[in-house]
Amino acid sequence: MLASLGSLYEYYDFVIFGFMTIYFATNCIPDYFNGKFKICIVLALFLGGYLFRPLGMYCYSKIYYLYPRIYIINWLIAGLLVTASLIMVVLVAHKTWSTFLFLILSRSIQGFARGAEAQSEFGFLSVVLGEKRGISAFGLMAGAEIGVFFALVVNSILNHTLDSQQMYEFGWRLPFAIGGVFSIIIYLLRYFMHQKRTSNQIPHMSKMLPSWMICVIYPWQMLFTSLLSGLRACLGWFLVFIVPLFFLKIFNFNYLYIGHLLLFSSVGSIISSFLVFRYVTLEYSRIILPYLILITVPVLVFFIYNLWFNFLLQLSLLFIGIISGALAVLNMQVSFSIYSPLVRLSTISVSYNIGHTLVSGFFLLIISSLSAFLEYSYSGWQHFEWWLLYLASGILILMSLVLFYLAIKLRKLKYYPELLHFIHNQRK
Structure with missing residues (x-):
């Protein structure tokens, strides 16, 4: 279960962003761009967020040597993920450059935090499971599929309860609010289930x-x-x-x-x-x-x-x-x-x-x-x-x-x- 939590949240966000692309293009991209090219800009933002993942992984590996109590660092990562979701929730739906820049900021924070979280998750599982760490690969992939399914369920509920006008006005924000709450629940589960008990017993976090x-x-x-x-x-x-x-x-x-x-x-x-x-x-x-x-x-x-x-x-x-x-x-x-x-x-x-x-x-x-x-x-x-x-x-x-x-x-x-x-x- 521990192996599936991080990938579950990541692929929930992955699919939700795809569903909400049309709303981002309509509400958040300046009219300077052509209507169809707005979609290209949003998809470029989606891809660009992942370019910050290596930076997040690198920073985590460096900070860990200074502050080896990994559950404290992970709470900081959870805070970054919640911040990224919060920016999406309170984002002003105006076609201005400031809104566009806040959208870039949100995706950058999301990519950075997810990279750090991935480094923490993979290293932690490698140490805790030892020679059995290969088993956790199934958990990572299963978590991704559960995250995709959860995103489909959330999107279906929204489309059944809100009309198109409500979706354009405020409905597109709700999945990201759910994602922010979801990230907190995931870290609470990881903290109380296993990671708190073992963090002080791990002298060195092995690297991938x-x-x-x-x-x-x-x-x-x-x-x-x-x-x-x-x-x-x-x-x-x-x-x-x-x-x-x-x-x-x-x-x-x-x-x-x-x-x-x-x-x-x-x-x-x-x-x-x-x-x-x-x-x-x-x-x-x-x-x-x-x-x-x-x-x-x-x-x-x-x-x-x-x-x-x-x-x-x-x-x-x-x-x-x-x-x-x-x-x-x-x-x-x-x-x-x-x-x-x-x-x-x-x-x-x-x-x-x-x-x-x-x-x-x-x-x-x-x-x-x-x-x-x-x-x-x-x-x-x-x-x-x-x-x-x-x-x-x-x-x-x-x-x-x-x-x-x-x-x-x-x-x-x-x-x-x-x-x-x-x-x-x-x-x-």
Whole structure:
């Protein structure tokens, strides 16, 4: 449970920011920027916040040597996270440069604090769990999926209780207020459950392997797991940002109906996650994963085909949700099996963060910028949302084909001894 708390909060914020992007672009970005480029600016802010993560990790490692009582430092980190959420809550919804600068400040504080918190979490788990620290990698990834689900629930409740005008006026602030309260609860749980009792017993907080060293030791594995996490995250952005924006602007669906449509993808994701987790063993996950990745291609083509005719949208979204949920579980199982237990926590954490921040962040920024440029260049077909959908689908299909090749190549890697014992027990 301790392993899942930090990633749970992070990916809650990750998905909520995607849902609220349209409100930021409308309320907080100056009119100096073109309407479509406002979305690009907001997505650039989202990506820019993660550039402060390495600085947060570095500062934490330095401060720890001066003040080794880690629970005190963690309360300072919690204070920064609450401050970032509070800025979002009280942000004045005026299209002025001051509002824009406060938005930048909030995302910068968020990225810095999350980087420091990640360094604390990974180092703490490495020391407390010792040789069993590889087990905590499952907790980190499970926490991320729970955070995504929690964000979907919060967004659905808001869309069911508030109309579009209320969402534009004040509703977009509420998820960040919930996130601030959520961060306090997480640190209280960590403090009273375990970290207070052990903080004074740890003479030295072990460090994670540097990211560059991980990439040198496990080049193909890191490329594969980072892209696989990125594909899962990009599918998430596809469902929580691109598809709702398309339905809103092209089909003129209201937010409540869009929420009902997205419910099909959520149901498909939950069902497939449960079935894969329950019935697909670690041994067969490597066999199934390449073909599941390949199925992503016809599923996306089927969705675009149905969009042209406004037909079978529910079934298309259900299929995408099924693929997304199954990928989430198989990602955990396969990533767990290709790294040594001694470095599993570090490698999976780094690759998971690369996939969900850099890969998906640049994915959104690139396709939104290209879509705005193409709409501006081709006056005969000025449909930003169509360009966005086509570019996103094309990149997702390309990523799927590359991952299919890598999954086939990595299927021959050996299992580590403790996993062979686990597989033997699964067969029984």
